[in-house]
Amino acid sequence: MNVRNDDSPHLPARRGAVSGRGERAGELDLTGSRLTEHPSVQVPRDGLSVTLFWNGKPIVARPSDTVASALYAAGVRIFSRSVKYHRPRGLFDNQGLGSETLVTIDHEPNVRADRRRVEEGMWIEAQNAWPSVDFDLMAVNDALLPLLPNGFHYKMFHKPRWARRFFDRLIRRAAGLGTIDTAGHRTETRYEKRYRFPDICIVGAGPAGLAAARAALAHNRRVLLIDDDLQLGGHCAYSPVIVNDCDDRDLCGLSEQMAALRLIDSILGHANLEVLLQTTAVGLYEDNLVVAERGTELFKVRADSVIVATGASDRHLVFADNDRPGVMMARGVERLIGLHGVKPGRRAVVVTCHDRGYETAQMLRGAGTRVAAVVDARVKLPSIQIVSDLHNARVPIYGGETVHSANAHRTLRSVTTGDLAGLQANRTISCDLLVLAVGFKPTLGLLSMAKGPPRWHDERQIFTVDELPRGVYAAGDVNGYGSFARLYREGWEVGIAASRGQASPVSVREGSEMIMVLPADIESRGEKHFICKCMDITRAEAHRSIAEGFDQVETLKRYSNMEMGPCRGKTCYEAVARLAARDTDQGTGRPAAEPGMSSAAHSSPGRPADRTLAEVAAALFQPPCAPISLGVLAGRSRHLAPIRRTAMHDLHVQAGATFFGMGEWQCPHSYGDPQKEVQMVREGLAIIDVSTMGKWEIGGPDALALIESALPGRFGDLAVGVMRHSTICGKDGRLCGDGMISHLTAGRYYISTTTGNHSAMDSLVEWWITDRGLDVHYRNLSSVLASVHVTGQRALEFLQELVDIDLSNQAFSHLSCGQAMIANVPIRLFRTGFTGELGYDIHFPAEYGESLWHYFLERGEPHDLKPFGMEALRILMLEKGHLIPGIDTDGPAAPCAAGVGFPVGDDRAHLVGKAFLGQFEARGLDNNTVPYKLAPGAPIPPDGVVILDSGAIVGRVTCSRMSPTLGHGIGLARVAARLSAPGCHFSIRLPDGRDVEAEVLAGAAYDPDGVRLRA
């Protein structure tokens, strides 16, 4: 599927016409964009051996690449267009958090390019842009409309009414992300649900998660380790920082990258460890259910303990035009270098506020990117080695500044920096890459689902979730940024606590590990300060929404759709919460202001007294905390329900039968031609496997009381050896089934019902017994007994040879039942006639299923006995006008609609549905199920089509077949009561638009007087 060639029919016609405007000669220097070595991290060295296509243009990539890194290395800077303003968007976090890298791959829309490994021949298309992602005409939205406020299309285009339809179409086309593949290229995709039951489920395979897994494995626990990345190690997989003071002495002195590899080696292959990579945990529910998604699979993980080690991601910084392609997260840049060996740019500016930002700058230099400047928000620069190294390398370092705006023509050209308040711009630095290394915010999606919304932790300057339910633990960066040694220790301790079922140890962070926040918005000039990039929400729009009254973070989130895009708030939740708290003043009446940074080193002039966010909560995270396809949620879990096969199933298969599902059962549909099978029955003799019918035996002192309180009929007068038909009603008096009640031996009753509602009937009988507290013996024999039906006018003659009792009309008349022996097998024998012919139901232990079936066919050979299937039975029953409750009736059918009367003046204290049975009779019926016939030669309508009377719909066909016996079409229909009298006519609308006239019958179309039954 992935291997393509030029004449592949899937390729769009405009292939080759796209010239790739963004990659004009001279704009990008691609020579040397691929690294084979780096001074501080190991980079992949595999060759360029995979070819993929970006909007029709071939691109070569390394097998270790993600689609995003392959595109980036090939010079692609604009990956997508934003949802509302159609602004160009490029690689940002490079770890699949946001919407920037959503592309369509091989007709699959909305794939995160930074989470998908490259494959040979992948066909990648940009989304949400026309004619191309590099030149998108709909970007006029950005230029012409300074502000597209929330709900703008409801507010602006609702009048005049006729215009609404036009604008709707326009808006639908402009909005949204990928397009669903309606051409059905991917119909072969199957979605499955999978289940895991580990002792401990660890979400996140960074240093904390790995250490926790190591501890749990050392305590002999079965561990499931889930990570959404393509490799283990979390942020350490590409980090050059040297490990110090780690509890595991072997790891000290190594780079974090090497330490992580060694840690992985120490646990990988352990018998008690299962690792699921590229698997995103999207929800954490009651009793420790973790729901995770991997491609087309949904995992439901039920664990004794869940360790959430989801880590942290880079903070989002809000400033003017902060969405420009070229603005990237620090970890995104480090991933490009460390994981994929891609040089991220030519000239970079690193914006930071903590020591780790300098490591990123050094890493960039190692990759051959010139660092034009490091802009540190702190006035007092740290006196550490790496800072002096940068000084010596003549990298300008500006303290007490931050970025004010990103200046771009499609992609980044320069950045303007200045003071933290955004009031005074100091300089403009030309660059093609702006790296945001302004601290980390915990990935709280899962944790917040456990008990409550994240709250501001003033000391650590992050949002945290402190209250966790029993069995849920948090470890690592999710509790706040920490060194490798800190994360390792925390993971290890939590792993031990979870293994032993103890309370979580207290999380500790030192002063050096706290990273102060920058102002939530650098309030520089410019309109477009994006808070939420996924949904294209700027600070100005948030202001407007607040002015409209949505001044709580939860309502603001719902109204403005902030945090509700593909990143599910992972990128922006902190910015949203802080700005909402600030801009809404949280109803305190006091002017709100910025916590943290501004109150510490940089008080902003002209700003009222600051207050902390201590009482401010972020919006609650809702599952799923990552985008998930509907197919995954709707995926089948067929293994959860049994597939029931009759004892004779294999013989039917050998005989060439086709099967169909009826409830849990697999029934033989036919052995070839159902019409011929019908004729077989009418002409004399045939046999059918009816083992799928429900069978129950009820005995004991209260047996009759139970049956009489459950069924509308009375059975006190039912003699031993006789059976009677009965409907079965729910407590609301509605028809839910029918069955035959047989009085087998004195006080012992046997109920058989149709196949479909076998399970429902079983629960109902169990309920009656439980509810009444009656003294009965009850056995469900549905699978214990197999049953066959021998029918036709020669049935008596044939069976009399086999059984040891007298079957003559006098001794064993219509609706008789009894016990007998066939070939030394004990059987229960019932003379019924639902085919309209003389018929015998023979029930016998299922273990004799195959041998007795063989025996019948063998002994029947001289009589020309052949099997028939359920389809023929359906036609036979139609010819007799028999309806099947639930198929030929619908939910609200009253028992009298099935032509069954019931005692109105009943004296029973207990009768299921009694209160309503009388009501139905008194009220009359709106609809009736009636048999009908068509004129000879008239086409047979399919089941379910509508019935018309003078152009109005008055009912539907429930079952419709050709009758080989009568030579014309017959069927059952549910029609309005006024049309249900015998002789009435109505027309049936065929799918091709033609109408067929039908005439209502008084009763059975075949042998209406039942002569053949009793013969």
Next chain:
Amino acid sequence: MSFLLTCPNCGRREVEEFSFRGQYRPRPAHVESFEVRANYVFFETDHEGKRLERWYHSSGCRRWFLVERDNNADPRSFWFSDLDRP
């Protein structure tokens, strides 16, 4: 719904194994008015706090039992025969 429920017969199982069949209330006597009996069949009251529910272990032992559920506490399962016991 994704919690674990205790079947008095089989123990703690996934809630997917069970069928929920509504609240449990004493059935009105057959001499009661039609309105009372119709209300019993068609209406259920929803309220915070403890409630008594009918559950059926449909994918398990196929037994009916009662569960007392509370918005703020773990569910408690027991047989109908234990209904009147404290």
